[in-house]
Amino acid sequence: MNTKEQSFSPRGSIIVFSALIFLTIATVLLSGLDIGNAGALIIAMSVAAVKAGLVLYFFMHLNHEPLIFKLFVALAIITLATLFLLTFSDYAFRGIA
Amino acid sequence: MSEQAVTVEAFHHHDEEGTRLGFWLFLFTELLLFGAFFIVYGVYRSAHLNDFKIAAESLNTGIGTTNTIILLASSLTMVLSLNAMKAGRVKLAKSMLLITMGLGTTFLIIKGFEWNAKFAHHLFLQTSAAIAEGKGSPLLTPGPEMLPDGQVLFYGLYFIMTGTHALHIIIGAVWMGIVYFWISKGSINPDNAGVLERCGLYWHLVDVIWIFLFPLYYLVA
Known part of the structure; x- marks a missing residue:
């Protein structure tokens, strides 16, 4: 810059x-x-x-910032969202089966 | 140019963009740290929804909102400090940095009063050693006065999450003090403001984390 x-x-x-x-x-x-x-x-x-x-x-x-920064941030947020989604979908269905 | 000269030049080359990208990678690890806290909060909240709501009622929304506004204002002054520095207005940059530190400290003082009020109601973090010695809070230790599990979990998470956040505020404020000193010495200047910029990125991330802590503890009661 x-x-x-x-x-x-x-x-x-x-x-x-x-x-x-x-x-x-x-x-x-x-x-x-x-x-x-x-x-x-x-x-x-x-x-x-x-x-x-x-x-x-x-x-x-x-x-x-250049595009690579935005992609990195997007990737970090997607990673975090995946962790949330997997954990909560696990807990939501516990005790059913 | 001789081969040696090329090598020396390559050695002194400083890649500001690469440094910044590296700093963002560090910020992502902070995101994962707090992300794990948020997952724990989410799981226990869904398991103890009513207890979480009852316990959250005891937190003061006015104090939480005030602290949110203070932190947002500190983010503004931090941005203005960097803007001023890049525009060559070093004195203004220093003043804005001092105000940012002041706002961060105000946040901590208010948080301190808030925690103190909780301590007065026998709500605090206790170690298993303290419990073994009988020094635990009757509200949080198994016995006739103990709060329901969900509320004990809520207060535990409240202290751990706002405490970890407060620790980040302290680190940020100390870092700002060091940056202020370096600006005074001239090693951070309009042509070399990378450290101030990264200090700002850190401060803004701490603000982003508070933006999510605030509704989860003060609003969804």
Whole structure:
């Protein structure tokens, strides 16, 4: 990355930060709704995933990184998701057979 | 150019992109560490859903939300610090780094008060040695006053997961102090800001982990 000509421009970061704060307040307010356990968990985790995506993409500068970085991060997330899926599908069906 | 000169140049070559990619690989191992915690949380939560909800009610959503906002703000100031550094505004970069450290410390102080309130209610992590000596909390040790298993598990996971996270905050804050010192010395400068950038990546990852801890402990009660 050529750094010399870059000027200090906090605007983009402040917009991302505002979105993060908005989502935080939204998820707190939504958690007050009586929509059952599964619904509340799905909403809370979805909002968290969007927030994490914003931090990864903008604050951690994945938007400026070459494709290989994005592929690496995607692979790490897929690995983690596979571990979750395998473990939880195992536990969900224990005691049935 | 002589062969020796080529070799020397190759030796001094610093691949900033490769260094960054390597640092991301380290961050993935952090993801796996916390990922394992989240799996344990998920499995026990599904096995003790009601107890987890009752225990989570005892956590203060206001404190959790405040700490979330503090950590998000610290992520913003960290990004601004790197932006300022790359734009050659070293003084601004240093101020932003100090604010980030301050916000991280504030997070820890609030977390400390929160933990203290739990200690006052006889909720803490206890070793098997302490239990053997009769020093365990009656709420967490087998006996007439013991909480249901699910709640004991919830508090155990709460202390382990927020504690491991707090440890990362401490490491991040100490690292920022070192980076601040190096900026003052001039070894980190607008042309050589890689260490500040990686410190920022670490800090943001710690923030990402909190983004998931927050709803699981404070919201889905």
